Amino acid sequence: MTDVVAHEFFHIVTPLGVHSEDIHYFDYNNPTFSKHLWMYEGTTEYFANLFQINQGLIDAPDFYNRIMDKVSQAQRFDDTMSFTQMSAGIVEEPYQANYGNVYQKGALIGHNLRGYLGDSLFFNGVKQLLSQNKYGNLNANQFRDQLTAITGYNLNSFFDEGDEIVGYSSADDLIDKIRFYLSDEQERERIARNAYSRVMKDYRIGSLLHRAGAIIQEVSQ
């Protein structure tokens, strides 16, 4: 019971407090789903557990047991499925069958982000992100870019899935995608061109060295 209450209580923060444009301007006749479902359920679930430590309802070993339980529960779902793709397609298969993973791997994404940023950047970053966007809305890219700006950590992926690169989740999916892109020359060329621009913009040796220099400077301070 405490788990459920804690979880539902934290929905006050997200999605009630901060959410995506799709939720803010929700069209009940032609609903579209945002890439944020993992964030609403995952971070809510994660903070619902952190809160119980904070309030002395569970102790650290309990907390880590819960995290380990989420690791094993997450194995029951398709581990190769992109969480943003799944969130956006949640009312259809194969995404719908993986819905339960938003409470497992979704919470683990929060835990990983905390591990990646460290406690102080993570908690302060989340706090600032929330106050910056209180009762407002932001899209998936703004979420990533704002947290990147606040923490100073580059949280960008190397390439944007679906725009600059195309991935696959299984052999069947790979074959489907090959067939699709062989038949749709325009889409294939669009993605290839975007990938080329991204490489020229971010991954030429000059800009990589420049970034490496900035990191070296930062850690040697």
Ligand SMILES: [Zn+2]
């Ligand atoms: Zn929930």
